[in-house]
Amino acid sequence: MTALLANAVSPRPVEPAAAASPVTCDVAVDLDGVEERVRVVEAAKAEGPRLEDAEIVVAGGRGLGVSEHFALVEELAGKLGGLAGASRPLVDDGWIDASRQVGLTGRITRPRLYLAAGVSGATQHMVGCSAAKTIVAVNTDPDAPIFRHARYGIVGDCVEVLRELIRAVDQMEVT
Numbered sequence: 001m002t003a004l005l006a007n008a009v010s011p012r013p014v015e016p017a018a019a020a021s022p023v024t025c026d027v028a029v030d031l032d033g034v035e036e037r038v039r040v041v042e043a044a045k046a047e048g049p050r051l052e053d054a055e056i057v058v059a060g061g062r063g064l065g066v067s068e069h070f071a072l073v074e075e076l077a078g079k080l081g082g083l084a085g086a087s088r089p090l091v092d093d094g095w096i097d098a099s100r101q102v103g104l105t106g107r108i109t110r111p112r113l114y115l116a117a118g119v120s121g122a123t124q125h126m127v128g129c130s131a132a133k134t135i136v137a138v139n140t141d142p143d144a145p146i147f148r149h150a151r152y153g154i155v156g157d158c159v160e161v162l163r164e165l166i167r168a169v170d171q172m173e174v175t
């Protein structure tokens with residue numbers, strides 16, 4: 001076995017001229033026949049209103065049950081003049097595109113109102129909405145973490161509550 005004492009060898013100083021003159025060399029790369037150099041897996045949608053600027057966000061989570069119910073989130077958001085957001089599983093499952101994801105790996109929102117329907121309130125989601133002025137949560141589980149962040153909580157089926165809220169807004173528009 002060979003051993004070396006610490007500081008037994010001094011480093012050799014680098015020649016200033018050598019350090020300042022990088023060695024360059026040409027490398028021939030033949031790209032003939034290569035059809036695809038960059039593959040766009042998912043195009044980022046930059047156009048249109050952004051969640052980051054929305055005053056009102058209605059967000060849906062896995063508690064919506066089926067993708068068709070996300071239309072209720074979009075409808076209510078539209079009627080309130082806001083935008084629809086989503087938790088990550090909905091984006092992962094293709095219910096909605098990634099520009100609508102709220103959270104750590106999504107968008108950071110700061111709306112006046114954040115209505116979370118069927119969202120559990122995982123830390124990674126809350127990073128994207130805890131700066132909201134008012135959070136309203138709808139969840140069937142009274143112990144769901146989201147209720148710790150919400151100013152108003154409704155324990156119930158978010159699909160029913162979304163339908164009721166849409167009806168209520170419609171009635172307000174009529175009267």
Ligand SMILES: Cc1cc2nc3c(=O)[nH]c(=O)nc-3n(C[C@H](O)[C@H](O)[C@H](O)COP(=O)(O)OP(=O)(O)OC[C@H]3O[C@@H](n4cnc5c(N)ncnc54)[C@H](O)[C@@H]3O)c2cc1C
Pocket residue numbers: 060061062063064065086087088089090101102103104105106107117118119120121122123124125128138139140141144156157158159
């Ligand atoms: C590195 C990393 C980054 C992540 N980044 C993000 C991110 O940016 N955004 C994000 O959202 N997540 C992110 N996640 C995932 C996150 O940890 C959670 O898994 C996710 O937020 C859960 O989504 P959810 O609340 O919709 O689903 P779930 O956790 O499955 O919660 C569904 C909720 O709906 C309730 N529910 C069920 N049925 C009904 C009903 N009929 N009516 C009302 N409520 C109902 C349930 O009680 C439950 O609370 C990340 C995870 C990791 C590891």
